[in-house]
Structures are given as structure tokens and as C-alpha cells.
Amino acid sequence: KNEVEQSPQNLTAQEGEFITINCSYSVGISALHWLQQHPGGGIVSLFMLSSGKKKHGRLIATINIQEKHSSLHITASHPRDSAVYICSSISGGSEKLVFGKGTKLTVNP
Amino acid sequence: DVKVTQSSRYLVKRTGEKVFLECVQDMDHENMFWYRQDPGLGLRLIYFSYDVKMKEKGDIPEGYSVSREKKERFSLILESASTNQTSMYLCASSFGTGRFRETQYFGPGTRLLVL
Numbered sequence A: 001k002n003e004v005e006q007s008p009q010n011l012t013a014q015e016g017e018f019i020t021i022n023c024s025y026s027v028g029i030s031a032l033h034w035l036q037q038h039p040g041g042g043i044v045s046l047f048m049l050s051s052g053k054k055k056h057g058r059l060i061a062t063i064n065i066q067e068k069h070s071s072l073h074i075t076a077s078h079p080r081d082s083a084v085y086i087c088s089s090i091s092g093g094s095e096k097l098v099f100g101k102g103t104k105l106t107v108n109p
Numbered sequence B: 001d002v003k004v005t006q007s008s009r010y011l012v013k014r015t016g017e018k019v020f021l022e023c024v025q026d027m028d029h030e031n032m033f034w035y036r037q038d039p040g041l042g043l044r045l046i047y048f049s050y051d052v053k054m055k056e057k058g059d060i061p062e063g064y065s066v067s068r069e070k071k072e073r074f075s076l077i078l079e080s081a082s083t084n085q086t087s088m089y090l091c092a093s094s095f096g097t098g099r100f101r102e103t104q105y106f107g108p109g110t111r112l113l114v115l
Helices: none
Strands: A004-007 A010-014 A019-025 A029-037 A043-049 A052-056 A059-064 A069-074 A083-091 A097-099 A103-108 B004-006 B010-013 B019-025 B031-038 B042-051 B054-057 B064-070 B073-078 B087-094 B110-114
Touching (some): A019 A083, A019 A103, A029 A069, A069 A083, A083 B042, B019 B110, B031 B064, B031 B073
Parallel strands (some): B010 B110
Antiparallel strands (some): A019 A069, A059 A069, A083 A103, B031 B087, B087 B110
16 A cells, blocks of 8 residues: 655745755655645645656756655745645556645745 | 636535535546545545546545536535535546546635534
């Protein structure tokens, strides 16, 4: 059974800091998503990765398939980045979708 | 822009009532999904549909059914609502045949309280 663990659970940063959120999974996967959920509840898909690295603006997502680990980085963090960040993995064989419990990020001005 | 709308933002129902949650997407997406989100448990997949009249169970289908009569609309039905179905319900849609490997677009969510 695939387990997805995120760390840290909660993260507080000052505006401008470099942020890293981690996601580890226990079985081989075919792809991994990073999602952002703002306080109002709406969820936005940030990245889908199956290998390597993707960048969009100040956000960078990386994945290491061998180590079963993905990271989401935010450069020059801003209070509007405050949200819950969720990773979800898709198991390679069974195509099963498993979500992490999320990392709550607060960026203070 | 893709738009996924859900029929209600907040809903209060009584135990035993039949509850319909509606989701509509305007981008001709093949795939539609229903999730529930609970504190400490995260997002969990209830059902998904990859075509009209097609459905597959997710991780927690018990107590729920779904209907997809038209491509743009995916309904979640609580046959007899119970208090343990109090939750945030989120609908999503995606384009393509990659099942979970396509970008999903989420609706704003419905907070359901069952008394």
C-alpha cells in the first residue's frame, strides 16, 4: 500500500525566505502532483511530475524516482503564498491516487 | 479559463435525507472526480468518471452513488445522509485519457453538515 508523507506539517516563514516542502512515498509511482489550497478552500494544480524538475515563476518542483521523494521550492516567498500545499502520487501499477495530508505554509510580511 | 462549479457552497441536511451534490464543468473534459476532505485525513477519492455513464469507485464509495448522464455534469448522491458524511466535498475535472495523470481543475467545494 502506498503511503505519502509530507514534511513539515506546518511551516512559518518571513517574506523573502526560500521555502522547501517535502513529499515522500513508499512504492513506485508513475507521476506525482503538487496542489495548492488557499484558505477559502479552492484547490489549484501547480505541477505534475514524472521525472526531473519543473519550474513555474517562483515555484520549482523536483522529483527523485529512485529515492521516492519530491520537493516543492518557493523562492522569494510572499504572504500570498500562504496556503496548504498537498502532494499526491499515482502508483505505477495499480494507478491508485494517494494524497498526503498537506503542509500548511504561513508567510509573514 | 476552465470553470468547475458546484451547486452549493454550504449545505445543511438532516440524517436520513437524500442529498444531491451537483458539479458542472464547461471545458468538455472527459474525466470528473468527487473527493471529500476531512481534517487530519486529507483528500480522499469517492468516485470518478472517465466518460458519460461510466464510473469507477474510489477509495471510499460506501454510502455514496454517482450519476453522469451528460458529459459536463457529475452528481454525487448520498442515499441516506449520516453524520459521518459531514465534510467538505470537492469536485474536479480533467482532460484526456491519462486518468489521474492529467491536470485536474477543482471546483470551490461544498461544505456539508449533516445533523
